[in-house]
Amino acid sequence: MNVGLHSKQRLPATVLSITLFLLAFLLSLTGIFTRPLGALSLFWPVNAILLGLLLRKPAYATFVGWVAIYLGMVAADLTTAEGWSHALWLNACNMALIATGYVVMQLLPNAQRRLGKPQAILYMFTACLLGAAISATLSVLHDDTLYYNSVTVAWGAWFSEQFSTNLLILPVILSAPRLKQLLRIQIDWQWRISMPFLALLCSLVLSLYIGGPGAIAFPIPALLWCAVRYQLFSVTLLTLLTGVSEIISVSSNIMLYQTPGPDAAVLDSLMSARLGIAMLVMGPLILASSLVVNRKLLRKLEHSANHDFLTGALGRSAFIRKARELLQYKHQTKEAISVLLIDIDHFKLINDMYEHAIGDRVLANFSHILRRELRHDQLFGRLGGEEFAIMMPRALVTQAVALGEYLRKRVESADMNPAGKAPLRITISIGVASLAMTEEKSLEQLMNMADTALYRAKSQGHNRVESFNSISPNKVHRDMFR
Incomplete structure (x- = not known):
């Protein structure tokens, strides 16, 4: 009887550890297979997704949960013939980013971690910045070149990729509605409502067609329009779409920031583009978050105007x-x-x-x-x-x-x-x-x-x-x- 009770108590921790291990393993494996040979990934979403999950589900952030995530990442690297030393250290760098972001975001009240206030956006920015800087520093301590010719380039490549990727993905996860709410969302394709989205698509196409250093800024007016018209979650999806498309365009030499040259020049352009895109999305996110506060206030005022204060019934x-x-x-x-x-x-x-x-x-x-x-x-x-x-x-x-x-x-x-x-x-x-x-x-x-x-x-x-x-x-x- 005691054995059965003990097993029942340990089952949730076992299920949790297996789930987090498999999730970290599959996400890491996907990132590894999309990584260019002999270089860092163009887009490594694993850390942002796992950080967002732990922030949305703090009950998962147990000692067992953290260990399961780390082992899942290491296992993915080992299946691709990476050495033990390389796998252990690089994934320790990934865990450092997740842990740093988690600690910084814990400074916010739980209700604000869904990015419902501009202050939360700034905390998230700080979490991504510190996490990327710490993990990049740890990465070059193990291998000061890390696929590249200098420690500066290696540090910059790691930092710019992780900073921009986390700043694009993390808002989507933190602001996402719960599954039941998501299933109830009805998409209205009226022209008046669709215009900001269509303007964003046009600006992205125009940036690809014209190219040049200024092309990265083309989507800004459309993104700000989207921030005014749409809910925060929709804005985070659109900033993710914009950021990913521009990063891919720069890395593929579709959107050129300088004449084609050696790989180092392309890498410099890519790092610059990543940092620029990370800064670019902050404006629409802060605006959308500010409007969340305003909409809540307007709903309260409307409720007060329409309802009897004593009974809560309509006036x-x-x-x-x-x-x-x-x-x-x-x-x-x-x-x-x-x-x-x-x-x-x-x-x-x-x-x-x-x-x-x-x-x-x-x-x-x-x-x-x-x-x-x-x-x-x-x-x-x-x-x-x-x-x-x-x-x-x-x-x-x-x-x-x-x-x-x-x-x-x-x-x-x-x-x-x-x-x-x-x-x-x-x-x-x-x-x-x-x-x-x-x-x-x-x-x-x-x-x-x-x-x-x-x-x-x-x-x-x-x-x-x-x-x-x-x-x-x-x-x-x-x-x-x-």
């Missing part, structure tokens, strides 16, 4: 506006729609018997219960005082009455003042009015119908649900002119 004007929109949509689609008017029974007595703070607490708790039970497409608003309303799109009268009964029982059984010495319970009266698929009435008419049903529910003893659609015409006439 009267916001509810009426959104209800008109739903009703207009109903007339276009010929779908049923229903309205529920809800009144808390004898609420004035609660304020008289208790202090107003208790009355406010009752309103807040009542609203909280209803908001939890309603679907996201159902409107819920506070019309004033203790009167609330719900609009249900695509709902027949039977469905609206069923919801009303459920909410009535739910409220009746709930304690509206859990912090009090004794339970405080309330009841509600509900009036329901519905329009069938072919019926067309104004919002005022529909609300008056629900109000008539609500009056009937209250006049028959409260704590009831009444439907306007079930009231006889004579009774409707008397109630409407009461």
